[in-house]
Amino acid sequence: MQAETQSDALPIDEPVTVAAGGPDVLLAGEREACATADRINSSVELRIRRQDYPTSAPYWQSFRLKARPGANIVSLLMDLREHCVTANGEPVDPVAFEHNCMEEVCGACAMLINGMPRPACSALIADLETPIRLEPLPKFPVVRDLMVDRSQLFDNLKRVKAWLRIDGAWDNHERAPRVSPQDWAAQYLFSRCMSCGCCLAACPEFDLGKAFVGPASLAQVRLMNAQPTGRYDKAERLHAIMGDGGLSDCGNAQNCVRVCPKEIPLTSAIGELGRQTTLQALKDLFGGG
Structure with a gap:
């Protein structure tokens, strides 16, 4: 019986040496x-x-x-x-x-x-x-x-009523409003805002000498208006951004969305608020509340 040849095999017990070729290897x-x-x-x-x-x-x-x-x-x-x-x-x-x-x-x-x-x-x-x-x-x-001092940022959040009114519904879980997984996912994008002020620093329309509330506050209006308990004050928030320093002061530079560390879709929020304020203006015009 002919012995097996191992001409191309490497011995298992022998170490394989790789030639040093400098940083290029x-x-x-x-x-x-x-x-x-x-x-x-x-x-x-x-x-x-x-x-x-x-x-x-x-x-x-x-x-x-x-x-x-x-x-x-x-x-x-x-x-x-x-x-x-x-x-x-x-x-x-x-x-x-x-x-x-x-x-x-x-x-x-x-x-x-x-x-x-x-x-x-x-x-x-x-x-x-x-x-x-x-x-x-x-x-x-x-x-x-x-x-x-970022007081202006927090003052603007107060100006647009970026909070939820507690009405007692949460005392009884059976009466608490329900949020679908789809709505929760959409709202979570905007809830990540940490009020760092990066979007305001990059916004050409925001400054201490100007009335513009800035993208951070507008995004919070979008978030609060989508909350079940936040809809009570939706009209007040929309009226707050329909006047001087509100939505119309945005120049659409889109610097805010480029620098946001949480990747919040700020321009999408502003676009959605444009639709909401238009509907609110029609309601005001025709007495719809």
Whole structure:
């Protein structure tokens, strides 16, 4: 009986040696991982637009510090707070900024990062171009450094009655209104708003000197009008956005939907409100309530 030949087989017990071919033999994912690791292990340059108090002139300061693996802008600022020394070695006051949840649900840490309004907690250092430029969120008064006063945003929410009236129906679950899965899914898109103000910072029509309530408030009108208990005050909300500073002030730039960190369909909400206000105007004209 003829013995089997193994001319093309590799011995199982012998290791296979792969010739080193330099970085060109690395897969694209491996090259990217190596580049990211090198970048994280190196120092990061921060350029921060600072302001000592609301009426003082802004100025820039540069800092250089190491970023931990997986670090975001908030964690980098927290490290800087522990040892706040400029790139020139000058000790300075800690940088003032807001943060809370670290999970992109509260909106407190929103700021301008490399020219883009976004939450700082979800801005990973490894994904940003350096030097990283940090500025306070535009369109809002600066309190100090990266802290801004977003009272105008919350005042506008009050102006459009962005709340639900409690009528006692929820005390008895048998009388509580029911929401279909389809309606719930549609409403959930708008309920993710965390009042960060990014859409307002990007909107060319919103400013402290203007009456426009902004896309965030309009989206909440859309949400509240769709709620079973929110329909009681639907006409009041629509009247609030039919006047000065309301729906007609939107210039349809669509910057808001581009920068929204929660990907809320803001322009869709505004379009739907256009239909609702038209129907409300007809009701007002012909006495339909």
